[in-house]
Amino acid sequence: MKLFDVYPVNDITIVKAQGSAVWDDKGQEYLDLYGGHAVISIGHTHPHYVQRITDQLNKVGFYSNSIHIPLQRELAEKLGKVSGKEDYQLFLVNSGAEANENALKLASFHNGKKKIIAFKKAFHGRTSLAVAATDNPKIVAPVNETDNVIFLPWEDQEALEIAFQQNAVSSVIIEGIQGVGGINVASAGFLQKIRSLCDEHNAVFIADSVQCGYGRSGQFFSHDHAGVNADIYTMAKGMGNGFPIGGIIISPKFKASYGLLGTTFGGNHLACAAALAVLEVIEQENLIANAEQVGNYLMEELRKLPKIKEVRGKGLMIGIDLPEELAHVKKELLFKHKIFTGEAKPNVIRLLPSLALTKAQADQFLNAIKQELN
Numbered sequence: 001m002k003l004f005d006v007y008p009v010n011d012i013t014i015v016k017a018q019g020s021a022v023w024d025d026k027g028q029e030y031l032d033l034y035g036g037h038a039v040i041s042i043g044h045t046h047p048h049y050v051q052r053i054t055d056q057l058n059k060v061g062f063y064s065n066s067i068h069i070p071l072q073r074e075l076a077e078k079l080g081k082v083s084g085k086e087d088y089q090l091f092l093v094n095s096g097a098e099a100n101e102n103a104l105k106l107a108s109f110h111n112g113k114k115k116i117i118a119f120k121k122a123f124h125g126r127t128s129l130a131v132a133a134t135d136n137p138k139i140v141a142p143v144n145e146t147d148n149v150i151f152l153p154w155e156d157q158e159a160l161e162i163a164f165q166q167n168a169v170s171s172v173i174i175e176g177i178q179g180v181g182g183i184n185v186a187s188a189g190f191l192q193k194i195r196s197l198c199d200e201h202n203a204v205f206i207a208d209s210v211q212c213g214y215g216r217s218g219q220f221f222s223h224d225h226a227g228v229n230a231d232i233y234t235m236a237k238g239m240g241n242g243f244p245i246g247g248i249i250i251s252p253k254f255k256a257s258y259g260l261l262g263t264t265f266g267g268n269h270l271a272c273a274a275a276l277a278v279l280e281v282i283e284q285e286n287l288i289a290n291a292e293q294v295g296n297y298l299m300e301e302l303r304k305l306p307k308i309k310e311v312r313g314k315g316l317m318i319g320i321d322l323p324e325e326l327a328h329v330k331k332e333l334l335f336k337h338k339i340f341t342g343e344a345k346p347n348v349i350r351l352l353p354s355l356a357l358t359k360a361q362a363d364q365f366l367n368a369i370k371q372e373l374n
């Protein structure tokens with residue numbers, strides 16, 4: 001059998017990883033500023049993480065949601081404490097798309113309305129509603145097309161007000177910092193406007209924090225920078241540091257009922273052990289503060305460099321917007337300097353490293369990109 005060939009890949013096979021370093025099958029070391037797409041939050045193969053998952057695997061790896069799973073309560077409590085959203089309720093799933101799918105559905109169950117407001121360049125995943133709310137027609141199949149999703153221009157408060165006038169809006173879904181869209185930071189004023197319109201019109205504010213959440217921005221949720229609370233936060237990626245787990249946290253105004261949402265694998269023992277280990281390390285090693293410090297340092301230094309069009313981001317979610325003639329820099333970083341970075345169209349280098357990135361590792365990257373820009 002062959003693989004269904006949907007991923008363009010670099011000709012590299014990673015066989016070992018530790019912290020922000022990975023090694024290929026020829027023994028070559030790389031600096032990982034991509035984290036497998038913002039997934040590696042506490043660093044590869046962190047000893048506490050490996051230990052907690054191994055211990056759990058030796059006890060029980062999986063049982064379904066038909067029995068008590070105390071690890072889920074432990075995780076909810078810890079997540080409430082670390083995120084500061086202690087009165088929210090946790091529903092566990094397996095991926096970012098599934099988190100958004102459930103959030104959009106729950107919003108509609110809650111207020112009985114159908115329209116979803118999403119934004120230009122948004123990416124929310126590939127399941128049916130999540131992809132319908134994603135601004136990329138190439139990945140929307142005919143069966144996913146719906147007129148229930150309204151795409152508005154980014155940061156356009158007037159368009160938002162007009163869209164709300166018909167009072168059919170069930171939810172607004174927004175990434176606090178757009179990832180796939182090229183690292184676009186939503187302003188505090190825009191997020192506050194969404195909050196007040198949702199309150200006025202009984203609509204649900206969904207903060208897609210799959211990529212920009214879990215401490216990456218220097219706050220637990222990037223939407224926290226605006227001083228507003230969303231009704232539902234969706235999360236995945238950094239939550240399990242590579243173990244597949246996602247979740248939504250739901251404000252206390254939503255009432256649960258048996259059967260309303262469900263999943264076979266969501267919240268299984270192993271996934272909870274992984275997610276708990278991640279939160280424990282984030283707390284013990286002050287990784288959110290580190291993301292802010294090292295991120296600020298990187299952005300400050302990058303803004304001093306010539307030829308870069310713009311540096312955008314917060315914390316360790318950084319976009320380096322390059323002119324067309326420097327489109328080759330990302331490849332040079334990987335194959336010449338042995339540094340993994342992410343990308344966004346057309347020419348944005350995306351930095352999504354572990355939140356434990358050190359200043360020395362940031363300097364290694366800065367030296368490499370300086371060479372390429374000169």
Ligand SMILES: Cc1ncc(COP(=O)(O)O)c(C=O)c1O
Pocket residue numbers: 095096097098100123124125126175179180208209210211212236237
């Ligand atoms: C903001 C955002 N939401 C949702 C998703 C979908 O997550 P997953 O690939 O885990 O389904 C992604 C993935 O890149 C994302 O960046």
